[in-house]
Amino acid sequence: MSTAIDAAQMPIVADDPGAQRFRVHRSAMTSPDIHRAEIERIFAKSWLYVGHESEIPNPGDFVRRPLAGRPIFMVRGVDSGNVNVFHNSCTHRGALVCRHDSGTAKVFSCFYHAWSFDTEGELKGVPDRDAYAGGVKFDELGLRRVARVESYRGFVFASFDPEIVDLQSYLAGAKDYLDLVVDGCGGNVELVRGTNEYSFNANWKLLVENSIDGYHAQSTHDTYFKYLVSIGTDLQGGVNGRAVALGNGHAVIEYSAPWGRPIAKWEPLFGEEARDEIDRLRADLATRHGEERAHTMSEVNRNLLIYPNLIINDIMAVTVRTLFPSAPDRVDVTAWQLAPRDELPSLRQRRLDSFLTFLGPGGFATPDDVEALESCQQGYAGGGVEWSDISRGMGRSPMANDEEQMRAFWRRWQHQMGSAADRAGAR
Amino acid sequence: MSATAVEVSRQHVEDFLYAEAALLDTWSLDDWLLLFDEDAKYEVPCNDAPDGNPDTDLLLIDDDYARLRARVARLNSRRAHREYPHSRTNHQIFNVRVADPDGDGEIGVTASFTVWRFRGSKTSCYVGRYRYRLRRSDNGFRIAFRRAELDMTDLRAVSDVAIVL
Numbered sequence: 001m002s003t004a005i006d007a008a009q010m011p012i013v014a015d016d017p018g019a020q021r022f023r024v025h026r027s028a029m030t031s032p033d034i035h036r037a038e039i040e041r042i043f044a045k046s047w048l049y050v051g052h053e054s055e056i057p058n059p060g061d062f063v064r065r066p067l068a069g070r071p072i073f074m075v076r077g078v079d080s081g082n083v084n085v086f087h088n089s090c091t092h093r094g095a096l097v098c099r100h101d102s103g104t105a106k107v108f109s110c111f112y113h114a115w116s117f118d119t120e121g122e123l124k125g126v127p128d129r130d131a132y133a134g135g136v137k138f139d140e141l142g143l144r145r146v147a148r149v150e151s152y153r154g155f156v157f158a159s160f161d162p163e164i165v166d167l168q169s170y171l172a173g174a175k176d177y178l179d180l181v182v183d184g185c186g187g188n189v190e191l192v193r194g195t196n197e198y199s200f201n202a203n204w205k206l207l208v209e210n211s212i213d214g215y216h217a218q219s220t221h222d223t224y225f226k227y228l229v230s231i232g233t234d235l236q237g238g239v240n241g242r243a244v245a246l247g248n249g250h251a252v253i254e255y256s257a258p259w260g261r262p263i264a265k266w267e268p269l270f271g272e273e274a275r276d277e278i279d280r281l282r283a284d285l286a287t288r289h290g291e292e293r294a295h296t297m298s299e300v301n302r303n304l305l306i307y308p309n310l311i312i313n314d315i316m317a318v319t320v321r322t323l324f325p326s327a328p329d330r331v332d333v334t335a336w337q338l339a340p341r342d343e344l345p346s347l348r349q350r351r352l353d354s355f356l357t358f359l360g361p362g363g364f365a366t367p368d369d370v371e372a373l374e375s376c377q378q379g380y381a382g383g384g385v386e387w388s389d390i391s392r393g394m395g396r397s398p399m400a401n402d403e404e405q406m407r408a409f410w411r412r413w414q415h416q417m418g419s420a421a422d423r424a425g426a427r
Numbered sequence: 428m429s430a431t432a433v434e435v436s437r438q439h440v441e442d443f444l445y446a447e448a449a450l451l452d453t454w455s456l457d458d459w460l461l462l463f464d465e466d467a468k469y470e471v472p473c474n475d476a477p478d479g480n481p482d483t484d485l486l487l488i489d490d491d492y493a494r495l496r497a498r499v500a501r502l503n504s505r506r507a508h509r510e511y512p513h514s515r516t517n518h519q520i521f522n523v524r525v526a527d528p529d530g531d532g533e534i535g536v537t538a539s540f541t542v543w544r545f546r547g548s549k550t551s552c553y554v555g556r557y558r559y560r561l562r563r564s565d566n567g568f569r570i571a572f573r574r575a576e577l578d579m580t581d582l583r584a585v586s587d588v589a590i591v592l
Binding site for chain 2: 193195196220223227349357362366
């Protein structure tokens, strides 16, 4: 990928450590050529989050969803108990074999000619099989698996690249942060029922930046902080912390913030009666993980990017979010809420409450992020300003409201795109 | 005659819903808030779980009165960027069905809605079903519960629910 022939002559990412300047050419957000190259060079060559094992606890449970625009489905094999991820296409003539978003099945039948497959992908039923001559090998016509599937702590990832490194190597420093999120929830997590599926008119990378951007919080989300004040939250101390590049394009900001955390930082929203319960959760974490790690789990917020397009934000609640581009100026977002499995009903209710104040398409913050990113995309249409500046915090130990975490993403992006991320070629 | 014994006509309920829609469409949100009792709820479930229970499931909106008041304050400010400037909206109500008052005198109402939203050059359309519980008051009705269940399978075409449905 990074051979001399493949290297960009006029890179879209202009990284100048000497001058402490970092800029991104805006064609990265507008060019159809760049969009096509991203599908080939990034989304076909990375580990992509498919779903969570808790979505398919029992044999035959399945969910289907597009993965980088390709129809796939994830099913727990009835014989193996494994998580199988298949291309959702009949090996005969191509129709979808899984036509429900979720459910439980022993057999996936193609309604077109009634070929049928079991949960391990094996071709089981072919009407009038005798009509085929010997050249057709039915045992080779099982459902096609996505090239690689691995999971870590219940998070299932797949890659279309058979040669990709194993998942844990890929995750690099992000692995520890996944551990923090899961262990902070008691080690056993599930996705809450109810999904946010929304799209808007901006390049997907703008939402990558926004999801790990501490700098915009105060200005963009003023109405959210006013709401916190109205329920009695103390805003003193503000948002304060650091940004860390985690390798392979992954990055995190970790910081203290005024809002409460269901695990385990009390705030007025949770009510007086919740104080004891939250103290108990906090003490339990200290016993199991030691005071330092318990502090990190309880009082420290994490906005985690797992390159290229998975966001896990462990903030006033935990949200898991994927972003896929359907066009240069269009992003499809799917977001779930992650929570401890078998959480006490009172705790779950507070968690849900906390999530909704800020997050989601009906929350007090997410719609304003959507507005900001669409506004950026509209600004790019003019073409008069060619570069975006992402230099904030260069030359100092990067803070949570700096932009080092975005630079980590963009450096990896430029490297993976190679010659395709070239200003001369991007139209 | 007690309040619950008075027959509730569909026309009275429709008049109330149309008046409420007019308050929303004119962005008279402070007046709209006055229609709610202080123990009221406003809910919008996720598209993939229209029967979502706010105690156990993720909803798009789960406002008690305090949060509803905060939502109104937010939308009235100039810093709810998604709604400043405001959208033009048109709340349309159909298929109104009124149940007999329950033991507490609350009247269950279901109705279909289409909410059109226009902003910049963008057109959005929300389609779904309202579920109300109304209480009789001296000058009409008060809202005890208001829920908007969306028929769209996702929010891809509309991006968000920043307006009041």
